Amino acid sequence: MFLRRLRPFVPVLILSVFLAAETPSRPTASESSIHFFMEVLAADAMQGRETGTESELRAAEFIASQLKAHGIKPAGDPAKDGGRSYIQKAPLNRRALDAAPELKAAGKIWTHGKDVSFVFLGESQFKGPLQRLKPGDAVKPGAVVLVTLQEGVEVRGQILGPLRNGATAVLVNWAEQVRQGYEGAAKELPEIPLDPQPYKYVILGADASKQFADVPEGAEVSFTGKLKELPPAFVSTVIGVLPGETDEAILLGAHLDHLGIATGRPGDNIYNGADDDASGCAAVMELARVLGAGKKPLRTVFFAFFGGEEIGGVGAGYFLQYPPLNLEKIVADIEFEMIGRPDNKVPAKTLWLTGFDRSDLGPELAKHGARLVADPHPDQNFFARSDNYPLAKRGIIAHTVSSFGLHAQYHQPDDDIAHVDFQHMTTAIGSLIEPIQWLVNSDFKPQWLPGKKP
Ligand SMILES: [Zn+2]
Structure with a gap:
């Protein structure tokens, strides 16, 4: 932080020696962390992470293990030992x-x-x-x-x-x-x-x-x-929490499920879902890693990796029914969807936010350094096509960050690692770290703009 301001030469030297022990360097996104996380989550071995299947649970358990490694506490279902598990299971009757x-x-x-x-x-x-x-x-x-x-x-x-x-x-x-x-x-x-x-x-x-x-x-x-009737199953959502000084909360989310396997299809039939939405999960995990390694934040931060998004927001709906916190305390929800490749409809190294003109959250994040612009595909109605939507309908300021440029791999088996632009992902995630750290540590409360509440 102190590197941003110009100071006279000598004091800078003294200050930097003096502060070096206490002030950590500015956190950045790690391409190797993102790569590792994506390689595992979008692997064929994950079998397409289909809603309500063991492969969705396997993905959830991997994500839970990573949250634990970054010091994020579990906030899912009650566990046998009286504490909490990382996973929240929503019954799925089919x-x-x-x-x-x-x-x-x-x-x-x-x-x-x-x-x-x-x-x-x-x-x-x-x-x-x-x-x-x-x-x-x-x-x-x-x-x-x-x-x-x-x-x-x-x-x-x-x-x-x-x-x-x-x-x-x-x-x-x-x-x-x-x-x-x-x-x-x-x-x-x-x-x-x-x-x-x-x-x-x-x-x-x-x-x-x-x-x-x-x-x-x-x-x-x-x-x-x-x-x-089909045998009962459950949708797996992963929830972690980084307690802050106050119980006001910021929710950061993505969806861990995808489309499974097209069993009748010859050749590559596993829906790896690298962009949709391993990439969003990687963003939330990087934010968990960086925030978890920093000092205790002012606001409490919840990290949610929803299951059942692809069949219509089942995990997010259950989360709203059985929330791990008082929903009134959620100041803002930011979802991450499909940031694995740049969208050439917006400038380079830029992400877009669904419903940008509905609240003052996007503009305020942009003011604090986020390279965020309005969604360039309004005809697609993306604001209503992700897990932010059920939360927004409940009144929570909730948007989705993305750079989905309507590519041909959407919902196809070749939405895989080979099509991911890791440099873009790392830059994109890195560019949001400081704005989100600001949001987590500020008292700014975003509001819907007049007439724009969904
Ligand atoms: Zn999808």
Whole structure:
């Protein structure tokens, strides 16, 4: 710190000799620490860290071991010895279809795994009138929308957009970019969540796509499935705490789960999730390492590595239901998602913050040296697509830091270590250390800006 100010030559020498014993050098992010952490978490041996599986638990236990090594205390479920464990387990009751689901319209039937692929089913049935959606069209409420994918536009947005806008379900015309990602899924039966969810989408195979051309606009499209219960499982979230002088808290988070293995897919079928979101976990772990090695902070710092994000914020939802602290005490939540590569939509060595203009947190961090700008992809609605969102809905000032530039490896097995830019990651994480140390040791309380609270 003292190196920043210019002082006369002699006093500087004296001061630096005098202070050297007590003042540690400025903390930086360690590329070797980040590398080690990423190599383990995104390894094939982690089997894609799928929600509710042993591989998610394995990832959680590795992360817990690292927190312990950095002197961070456990804040998960009560442990047998009367203390706490690092892991918070959220029960996950699941259901699956008993037989391959069938899509029906205009007297025709298309079967899952053969003609169509039911990729995600938020409920065990749906029906609605067919609407062929062209770019710019408004979704008719309750319609089963047929989407023909546009080149060069992110697939997920094209599918989820109509669902957010009131469609009952989305049918996707077979396209190469979709086929690649869902070949494996086509052979498995989709699970059905216990609580109905709005997400229902079906990919039409090449033949089904052609046959759908004969289904009249407005004709009823339907699906009804028979259900069976799956054995109970649990989602693993890791929670650690660095106690401060006060009980005001800063929460730093990322998600440890990813998509598992596409069992039916030939070749590399393990979803390593290096960028999504081993990279965010690495950021939180580096902050834990640096803060854990420093002097006791003013505010208490919680570190959360949520499970179950990829199936809709299950770990974060459970955390809110069974929080390890009074939620009113959380001054700010900063999540880290997909910082493994730079986003060329923003200047070099810069990260973006979702919902930047919703609160004064981002601008204030930027004032304290963070290279943080507004999210350059507002059409993607990233603010609502990560674990910050359920917390923000509870009133907590919660944002996500990212540098995801919509790369082709998103939710693909080749989101792996080979595609990570470690120099970018190290610089990015390093640039946030001092601003976050400032936040942890300040009395600044971020606020939602007028009308911007979600
Ligand atoms: Zn993801």
